[in-house]
Amino acid sequence: MISIPFYIMLAARFYSVFISARTEKKIKEKGAIEFGRLNTLILTICHFLYYGACITEGLNKGALVKDDAVSWTGLTLYGLAISTLYYVIYQIRNIWTLKLIIAPKKIHIINKSFLFRYFRHPNYYLTIIPELIGIALLFHAWYSLFIGFSIYLIPLLIRIIQEERIMKFMFDDYK
Incomplete structure (x- = not known):
């Protein structure tokens, strides 16, 4: 039955919230600073509304x-997204959060591994976007996919732009 693997992956997704916190x-x-609080709130609301x-x-x-x-196909894509999420968490575990929080330079090391070198924002492009598409396919949620996903992309793109600007400003080695 397809629902059991979904519930397991959903639990893993919710566990990532605890890791982030x-x-x-x-x-x-240690002195980290949070940026883009309003957009984070909007993204959080969009995420829950999209799932709902x-x-x-x-x-x-x-x-x-x-x-x-x-x-x-949706379940597989969702599973790959959750697996990639945990790989991203593993790669930047000391600074990974769901929010846009920048740690002090002595803690916040720019990850230059393969994944981060070839995918500028793997947390967004390889986890969130496939996760959202996957759950829509799993549930045959075509209206949610076309309407909800389009709406979700607005605060997500704002987040990516915010993160790019902040990282370039804060870190000389962020290219």
Whole structure:
């Protein structure tokens, strides 16, 4: 049944929120500064609304119990996104949060590994975007995908622009 792997991955996704909160507390104690609070709030609201819309749309269609190629493609994409999320967390574990928080230079080291060198913002492009597409496919939530995803992209692009500007301003070795 497709719902069991989804619930496991959903639990893993929610656990990332706890990882973020723990990291946030630690780095703020060391002098980290949060930027873009309003946009973070908007992104958080959009994330919950998007999930809610996809799940509601899907439940109305009976999609969670469907065992078809679209649902399995969505579940696979969702699973790859969650796996990549945990790899990103592993790569930048001492500074990774859901918020736009910049740690002091002595703590905030620019990651230059393969993933970060070839994908400027892997947390957004390789985790969030595939996660959102995956959950919409899983639930056959076409309205949510086309309307909700388009709306979600606005604060996400604002976040990426904010992060780029702040990182370039704060770190000389951020190119």
